[in-house]
Amino acid sequence: MKQVKKVAIVGTGVIGASWAAFYLYKGFSVSAFDPAENAQENLKNRVSIYLQDLFELDQIADFKQARNDLLDKLHFCENLVDAVKDADFIQENGPERLDLKLSLYQEMTENCPVNTIIASSSSGLKVSDIQQSSKHPERIVLGHPFNPPHLLPLVEIIGGEKTTQNYIQDAFDFYRELGKKPIIIHKEVKGHVANRLQSALWREAFYLVSNGVCSAEDIDIAITNGPGLRWAIYGPYLNMQLANQKGFKTAMHHLGGPMMEWWGDMHPYQLDENEIEKLDQETAQFLEKIGEFDLQGKRDEALIEILSMRKKLQLP
Amino acid sequence: MKQVKKVAIVGTGVIGASWAAFYLYKGFSVSAFDPAENAQENLKNRVSIYLQDLFELDQIADFKQARNDLLDKLHFCENLVDAVKDADFIQENGPERLDLKLSLYQEMTENCPVNTIIASSSSGLKVSDIQQSSKHPERIVLGHPFNPPHLLPLVEIIGGEKTTQNYIQDAFDFYRELGKKPIIIHKEVKGHVANRLQSALWREAFYLVSNGVCSAEDIDIAITNGPGLRWAIYGPYLNMQLANQKGFKTAMHHLGGPMMEWWGDMHPYQLDENEIEKLDQETAQFLEKIGEFDLQGKRDEALIEILSMRKKLQLP
Numbered sequence: 157m158k159q160v161k162k163v164a165i166v167g168t169g170v171i172g173a174s175w176a177a178f179y180l181y182k183g184f185s186v187s188a189f190d191p192a193e194n195a196q197e198n199l200k201n202r203v204s205i206y207l208q209d210l211f212e213l214d215q216i217a218d219f220k221q222a223r224n225d226l227l228d229k230l231h232f233c234e235n236l237v238d239a240v241k242d243a244d245f246i247q248e249n250g251p252e253r254l255d256l257k258l259s260l261y262q263e264m265t266e267n268c269p270v271n272t273i274i275a276s277s278s279s280g281l282k283v284s285d286i287q288q289s290s291k292h293p294e295r296i297v298l299g300h301p302f303n304p305p306h307l308l309p310l311v312e313i314i315g316g317e318k319t320t321q322n323y324i325q326d327a328f329d330f331y332r333e334l335g336k337k338p339i340i341i342h343k344e345v346k347g348h349v350a351n352r353l354q355s356a357l358w359r360e361a362f363y364l365v366s367n368g369v370c371s372a373e374d375i376d377i378a379i380t381n382g383p384g385l386r387w388a389i390y391g392p393y394l395n396m397q398l399a400n401q402k403g404f405k406t407a408m409h410h411l412g413g414p415m416m417e418w419w420g421d422m423h424p425y426q427l428d429e430n431e432i433e434k435l436d437q438e439t440a441q442f443l444e445k446i447g448e449f450d451l452q453g454k455r456d457e458a459l460i461e462i463l464s465m466r467k468k469l470q471l472p
Numbered sequence: 473m474k475q476v477k478k479v480a481i482v483g484t485g486v487i488g489a490s491w492a493a494f495y496l497y498k499g500f501s502v503s504a505f506d507p508a509e510n511a512q513e514n515l516k517n518r519v520s521i522y523l524q525d526l527f528e529l530d531q532i533a534d535f536k537q538a539r540n541d542l543l544d545k546l547h548f549c550e551n552l553v554d555a556v557k558d559a560d561f562i563q564e565n566g567p568e569r570l571d572l573k574l575s576l577y578q579e580m581t582e583n584c585p586v587n588t589i590i591a592s593s594s595s596g597l598k599v600s601d602i603q604q605s606s607k608h609p610e611r612i613v614l615g616h617p618f619n620p621p622h623l624l625p626l627v628e629i630i631g632g633e634k635t636t637q638n639y640i641q642d643a644f645d646f647y648r649e650l651g652k653k654p655i656i657i658h659k660e661v662k663g664h665v666a667n668r669l670q671s672a673l674w675r676e677a678f679y680l681v682s683n684g685v686c687s688a689e690d691i692d693i694a695i696t697n698g699p700g701l702r703w704a705i706y707g708p709y710l711n712m713q714l715a716n717q718k719g720f721k722t723a724m725h726h727l728g729g730p731m732m733e734w735w736g737d738m739h740p741y742q743l744d745e746n747e748i749e750k751l752d753q754e755t756a757q758f759l760e761k762i763g764e765f766d767l768q769g770k771r772d773e774a775l776i777e778i779l780s781m782r783k784k785l786q787l788p
Contacts, residue, residue, distance in 0.1 A: 280730045302698040310698035337697040339690040347734035350694040360672040361708040374655040376707025378666040381653040382618040382626035384703030389774040391692025392677040405752040418663035436721040458705040
């Protein structure tokens with residue numbers, strides 16, 4: 157893979173801005189483009205906050221000057237061509253609409269170097285679809301982060317039908333060298349991996365509340381005082397390994413029967429406007445009980461603490 | 473509710489021992505019974521380790537004498553009757569078999585005070601079934617913890633058909649005053665709440681690996697570097713609230729469509745011996761890569777750190 161000095165951020169909403177902060181912090185020059193109104197100003201403000209998170213994660217207290225130096229390496233461009241024309245790596249964060257992606261990728265691939273990897277942050281679309289009308293589609297990959305990307309290490313990578321293996325491996329190595337935790341997905345499935353896992357939990361969380369089993373608050377209490385605490389430490393496989401002193405297989409022999417019974421009791425669940433309204437009212441009640449509380453700020457503070465703890469204990 | 477001074481622990485395996493440590497630490501006298509061989513010795517050893525966790529959670533460094541004093545209040549009884557006859561609260565952790573539970577509850581309820589609450593740690597059985605042949609079944613509730621109970625705050629409470637509301641409320645207040653995070657479940661569903669949520673995630677985690685989408689290691693990386701980090705902070709409802717700057721309803725309008733597509737793509741999945749074998753081999757590969765590592769010790773260390781962080785940030 158060629159040496160990356162300049163990263164282009166295409167689409168500078170919440171996800172794009174978070175990626176921009178991450179790449180700046182890792183020492184890259186960043187060129188950015190977004191056609192939205194006030195995009196430049198919003199980007200600068202967001203990146204400034206996200207950079208602070210990153211300094212705090214590394215326990216650097218006196219970061220004012222360093223932050224200003226990094227912000228000097230952020231260039232907002234007047235148009236897409238200027239942003240991508242000499243970029244060594246492109247992180248794309250456009251809207252989740254295939255028609256928009258198709259024209260965006262066409263314009264990007266006609267104007268950036270032929271061997272520049274383009275990684276899409278798309279959470280829903282398939283690379284095989286996105287790359288259809290691109291020049292040199294072999295270097296287009298999924299580079300799907302988890303929100304907020306400047307803090308959460310996960311990046312999901314997969315190629316489309318026209319992507320070649322070397323670019324997938326290059327993208328994997330690139331993210332890993334920057335300290336991310338990339339995984340390579342081997343089959344294109346809807347929602348990739350983490351969103352499928354997450355939405356499986358959401359479905360049952362919605363079903364239980366919708367059917368009066370418990371409140372939205374109860375669901376959140378159950379997760380954050382039960383299994384959620386363990387999922388920040390180990391994933392489903394290592395947790396199953398620990399569910400029995402003899403390890404995974406014995407745990408599965410004990411738990412498999414009951415689990416299949418629970419699965420059999422999980423009824424199909426569909427969202428519609430009425431359902432969303434009902435769940436929103438449940439959430440509103442919970443929020444009212446919480447009262448004044450900076451949910452997002454505290455979340456990011458907590459994320460930084462958990463990430464530091466994971467590093468300290470060298471968790472796998 | 474009557475004042476609780478003495479708690480009986482019936483069944484002193486891993487869960488029972490963890491409960492015993494918790495109640496001792498909270499100042500109760502604990503009488504315990506289990507018919508298994510070496511039960512008394514195993515209990516003492518486990519309680520001793522778990523007490524250390526609790527002292528560490530409260531950042532008490534010099535705890536040797538205090539621990540010995542607490543251990544003096546643990547009484548292993550020769551038979552069930554002695555353990556429960558003057559107990560003010562009973563935490564039952566017997567095997568998950570209805571026939572065994574029925575005779576156990578019959579003997580307990582014939583020999584303990586009539587208004588002593590009996591809380592079952594059962595993860596699979598319904599209270600309505602357990603309480604069938606009990607004397608004064610109105611005081612029998614579910615008090616389902618999450619492993620390890622001495623550290624994880626969640627307790628799921630529900631009554632059976634014959635349980636009266638006052639005992640459910642008393643159990644809730646009792647656990648809450650001890651610093652637990654109890655929730656009251658309003659309908660008896662298989663697996664209660666947290667196990668259903670957890671098993672929904674496990675199902676998709678098994679499905680994806682079984683179908684070659686990614687490895688067991690990838691699943692665990694995805695969770696512990698993505699959504700799992702957030703679930704230790706907020707549950708599914710508050711995370712959805714933060715998924716859009718305008719809050720829950722707008723987030724659902726954006727994510728609802730894609731989520732329903734992912735749900736539609738989640739195929740029924742069944743476990744059998746072949747599947748368990750396949751998943752076990754996947755897990756074994758992951759474990760081999762991790763190498764020498766005290767999984768359980770590190771998990772509990774990490775749990776203590778996350779719980780302290782949650783307290784410090786006063787997370788809801």
